[in-house]
Amino acid sequence: MKKGTKVLHFGRQATLQIVAEEDIVFDESEIETLPKQIRAVLALYKRFLQNIERLQACIMDGRLNDALPIRVQCISILKTLDTGLDLNGELATNLHTLYGHCLRRLTVHDGYTELEAIDSVRMVISRIRNVYIKIIKSGNIDNVLSKEDSWDHKSSE
Numbered sequence: 228m229k230k231g232t233k234v235l236h237f238g239r240q241a242t243l244q245i246v247a248e249e250d251i252v253f254d255e256s257e258i259e260t261l262p263k264q265i266r267a268v269l270a271l272y273k274r275f276l277q278n279i280e281r282l283q284a285c286i287m288d289g290r291l292n293d294a295l296p297i298r299v300q301c302i303s304i305l306k307t308l309d310t311g312l313d314l315n316g317e318l319a320t321n322l323h324t325l326y327g328h329c330l331r332r333l334t335v336h337d338g339y340t341e342l343e344a345i346d347s348v349r350m351v352i353s354r355i356r357n358v359y360i361k362i363i364k365s366g367n368i369d370n371v372l373s374k375e376d377s378w379d380h381k382s383s384e
Contacts, residue, residue: 272356
């Protein structure tokens with residue numbers, strides 16, 4: 228394993244290898260050419276990561292009343308990502324496990340301080356987003372999401 232690499236285990240089904248790296252830049256013009264379900268997922272990841280940064284800032288500044296609605300937005304985004312999964316595949320099942328872990332970490336800190344818990348969620352979602360973008364940039368878009376119809380059906384419920 229590379230130096231600076233950390234492996235996180237989330238139950239029996241999901242493991243995520245965390246490698247220290249910068250967020251992968253994804254140009255807006257690249258996003259416009261993607262199918263709408265992939266654009267939607269990327270937009271949700273972006274909005275989640277923006278909100279998690281705001282949540283951390285509120286907690287660090289002691290603005291707990293401001294933090295509550297931001298936490299609710301973060302939880303809502305995670306639930307939207309989770310309900311959009313087609314749980315017939317192993318990848319979707321692993322993502323479901325990871326999203327569940329993140330939801331628990333945002334609400335119950337599992338022995339961590341609140342900022343540590345939030346930072347771990349940010350790290351997990353950021354890493355998932357980066358892997359997602361690597362797959363898209365490699366040209367394997369068909370492997371990212373199963374079918375556009377399945378995303379449209381689940382996201383409209």
